[in-house]
Amino acid sequence: MTLGRYDYERRYRRRVLSGVGKFGLMAAVVLGVGLFAYQMGIEQLKGRDITLREEIAALSRQKAEFELLATQMQHAARTAESRSAELEVRLQREVPTGELARLSQLLAERLKGGLDANRLAFIISQAQAQRNCQPADSKRFTLTTPLLKGGARGTTFSNGAITVTGEGQSAHNAQGNPESWFDPGQPVTIKITGIGGKSTVATGVLPLHQSLVIDNNEYRFTFAPGQRSFVDVTADRCAYP
Template sequence: MSLYDSERRYRRRVWSGVIRFVIYIGVVLAAATVSYEFGAEDIEGQRRMHQEQLLEFEQARAASEQEAANLRVEVERAKLALDEWEKRYNADVPTGARRELLDLVSERLQAGVDPQRLAFYIKSAEEKRDCEDVETKRFLVRTPLYDGANTSVTFANDAVAVTGSGDSEVTDAGLPQAWFDPHKPVTLVFTRIDGQRTEVAGTLPLQQSVVHDGVEHHFLVKAGARGFAQVAAERCTYP
């Protein structure tokens, strides 16, 4: 073996070692690069996941705050509604003297007292006024079968005239009579001397006030003897 061949084998071993080292370094670098890329992708994925979770938390927090605000509004509305119902309750539900009067009225109605008559007496209850003595007269109520004499009366020197009309009373056989039926509505007409008329309709008794020449004429009309309406009048200072 010559010296040249020995040197050539030596160089081959050296280059072979260098190549293996380079290949090793390349494999290491490639593995590191791949590991870095995988690690970077994993970190980026985790970052995106955390961002999404943070966004979901923010949305949930905003929704909770909005729901809380809505609940506060509903609470305020409920308070206002409760205050309104309390006011209506206090205004509508009678207490004290009002309650006692309501109980008395209910008792009278249950006892069979006519509601219109009860309402009439309640309306008639007024404070003491400066009035003259009552003047009482009567007239025949006009019907489809009677429109003759004595169908009107006047008061206060003819200052106010009162007249009325109603339905005829009917017998059990169905025959209409000349006189009016006091259980059916009648129409009363109050005419001042200057021609001004006031009408009031309903079942007797009825009441009406007419003001003329600084005087209030107060009339109470109720059923009298058969065919008659009885009028009680008083003169009061006005106002």
């Protein structure tokens, strides 16, 4: 009886100890897995933190580069605006406008046509505001039109030394039919011819102005619409230059 009871108690203790050992082993395994997972999480967090820090540093460098580029572009824009303003002022100061532009164009055309620059400079230097001119001479003449081509047309000045002729477009009546006289609202062509064949042409809607130099005289003509079919012309003759 004593021996059987002893064996039972010993087996009971063995089972208890075995259960405790298994529990401890399982707890150790679970704890080990937990510690491993925790350590892995810590390492991942550290890696992510390093990556984020690197990305933040890269973004900071890009931001600084963009800010520097923006500053350089703003400086370049201000420089370009200042340069543009300087060029505009220089353009307004150096490029002729108005009457000066017209005179510059005439000078360029004369030089291109072969006229000597010294001759042009002499003529300009001799020009004076107070001119030596003869009394103006006024006349009138008719223009040829598509329906009025026969007969003598035009007029003369300076004892026949200069001939003035012209042509225009036919006027129309209320029914829209063309008339023999010219229409003063349409462009006309007027030709001024001097002895020797020297001539010039004025084209456009009246009034028109044109000049012609013959020998030592400059003839300045003003053409204006007169009575029906007529053009009034006034000629000034002045010493040239």
